[in-house]
Amino acid sequence: MIQVEAITKRFGEIEALKGISFTARDGRITGLLGPNGAGKSTCLRVLYTVLKPDAGRATVDDIDVVTEPIAARRKLGVLPHNAGLYPHLSARENIAYFGELQGLSSSELQPRIEALLERLELTEIADRRAKGFSQGERTKVALARALVHGPSHLLLDEPSNGLDVMATRSLRRWLRELKQDGQCIILSSHIMQEVTALCDDIVIIAHGQVVAHGTAEELQEKFGETSLEEIFVETVART
């Protein structure tokens, strides 16, 4: 479970996060929905410990991401926005590198990598250098890299960015499977359809604040509108 309590973050003049709070439960996919520049990425960066919040608290299974970042990272699988691979390493080596850095021994690592390659349909390109990979292949390898240590929590920043229809479908299927395994998944997106199709809980963020929070049904009940898009436009416009 990931809990975010009143996090603020300022970059010079710009107040990127103005006290964001929400909870992401295990076995559910939580979607951070918001327009570009709303603070989704900043929020995720605080959660995966590369940024420190100015105030507020965030925990991953009760581990504080600010005071115990290393312990928190062991629980997190992270797919940052436009994540890149090492072009001179093969898909397998790219994944293995992160596995080693996660502290896995090679005897633990080998079966895990094989299982991931199998599951994400990467076996064919496993030993090819990442240099010539398509965007879809890159995202798959980056996802495998994020999952190599078997994290209980998964943070994905705009994961379907640049993917074609087929790749997006596969990605959704895997995320649902991971949810079935009991993972706590947070993903950010500015695309309404994606969030509706995939997420159990939706957190709408605009101008660094949470403007609405709940399941798709709860939100519709609360706002009395039919489509999430209208809710989104309405809530963003009101702030």
Place this chain on the structure above:
Amino acid sequence: MKSPILTVCRKEVVENSRDRRTIMSTLLLGPLLVPALWAFMINVMVSQTLSDADEAISIPIVGQTNAPNLVAFLRRQGVEPTAEIENLEDAAAAVSAGRQEIVLVIEPEYALNFRAGGDARITLVFDQSRTRTGASTRRVKALLDAYAGQLRVMRLQARGISPLVLRPFTVDEYDVSTATGRSVLILGVLSYFLLLATLMGGFYLAIDSTAGERERGSLEPLLTVPATRAELLLGKMAATICYMMLSLALTVVGFAVALRFAPLEELGMASNFGLLVALKIIVIVTPIAPLGAALMTLVASFTRTYKEAQTYLSLVLLVPTLPLIMATVLSVRPDLEFMWIPSLSQHLLITELIRAEPLNLVHLVISISCSLSAGVLLAWIAIRLYGRERLLG
């Protein structure tokens, strides 16, 4: 559990070994090209010096019949007279047009004036603005002086006067420099090339593992693994040091081989570049590797793109040359007070070594510890800066 430093270092070494750019600069440019170029330069220098001194030259001489003895003297000294030019005007025109380098004109009254003991005249036509012809002009002038000297002695003797009258004292040259010592001039640039090759060895890796990593978008995922940023950066620096050491070792071998093809003996020089000297040179230059790696990583970490990093690092490569230029201009002696300066101290120690003088251990220890301390300091700054949030850009 394996240290993340080792994991990062190994991965960077493996990944960069597959990068053509890194391999070119580490394994080819420094170790092969530089020593080869250097040996070639020495060969050209030697062949020029030798050819200038001994090669026969042919020179048009106007009025050869007026001074047959002089012409015979010049011929004995390797100057072949030709008769293609008729008079002074043609000579001046030919030289200024560049058709001839130099023309000697003997006046028609030469024999008459010579016999009368009067003012016999020879005109040397040359173009001072053509530097290429300077050597032959000097040579002909020297030959004419020598001939005049011979005549002077004979004339004085004919009058019963000792030729020593015209020579109040004699200067004897006594050069104490050893054959090895003289070679320092040429071998001096060697220390510069060694430092440069060492830095070049880590150049692309330092960029690729920092600015390159950020540009590719692999930095952010890397920062989410359970390792501290200090560990990640130390691993990257360790990999850079590995490549720099490899480049240094190969360059030393390259120079050892190149010296076999450099005709130092013909210049009256000797080289003592054996296995022991090679090892000592590696010991002397090694502390530059961590210092350079820290410096390059520090600079490359804070540039936005690969291109920007390349630009700044090219400037960084000039840094070690500054003390060397100072040393050459001021002709610095290898004193204790210079041993704390990285790159200068290495240059001075290598020069001492090539001079075949015993290595001063105190100097060596100070040089090594100061360079290493500077490296540690820079690494510390790099780690501090690497921890900043702005790193992500």
